Amino acid sequence: MSLVQRIKTLCDEKKVTFAEVERKVGISNGQIRRWDNSSPKIENVKKVADFFNVSVDYLLGRTDKQVINVENEPSTIAAHHEGEDWTEEELEEIERFKEFIKTKRQQ
Numbered sequence: 848m849s850l851v852q853r854i855k856t857l858c859d860e861k862k863v864t865f866a867e868v869e870r871k872v873g874i875s876n877g878q879i880r881r882w883d884n885s886s887p888k889i890e891n892v893k894k895v896a897d898f899f900n901v902s903v904d905y906l907l908g909r910t911d912k913q914v915i916n917v918e919n920e921p922s923t924i925a926a927h928h929e930g931e932d933w934t935e936e937e938l939e940e941i942e943r944f945k946e947f948i949k950t951k952r953q954q
Contacts, residue, residue, distance in 0.1 A: 850892075851883045853906050857899045872898050 848856075858864060865879045872894035878887070879895070889903070896903045904910045933941070 848908060849883060850887070850906055850908070851879060853908065854879055854882075854895060854899075857901065861899065868895060868898055 854865070854868070858868060866876060869876055869878055872891075874891045874894065878891065892903055892906055896906050901913050902910065905913050
C-alpha cells in the first residue's frame with residue numbers, strides 16, 4: 848500500500864478529507880495527492896503522522912503497526928546510582944533524553 852493509500856485509509860476511518868488534513872497540519876492544498884508522484888518533505892510526513900497518531904514508519908509502509916501505543920510506555924524512570932539521589936535538574940535531563948529517544952524511534 849502506498850503512502851497516499853495509507854493516508855486515504857486513515858482519512859476514511861477518521862471521516863476527514865485530504866484537504867482537511869492539509870489545512871489542519873499546515874501543508875499546501877493538494878500536497879498529499881502529489882506524494883504518489885514525488886517525494887514529500889519528511890517534516891510534512893511527520894505532521895500527517897502526528898495528526899493521525901501513527902508512526903512515520905506506518906505511513907511509509909515499513910510496519911503494519913498503525914497506532915503508537917503510548918499507554919504501555921513506562922511513566923517513571925528507574926535509575927540506580929550508588930548512594931546518590933538525583934537532583935531536579937538531573938531528572939529533567941533524563942526526561943529530555945527520554946523524549947529524544949522517542950523522537951528517534953519515530954524516525
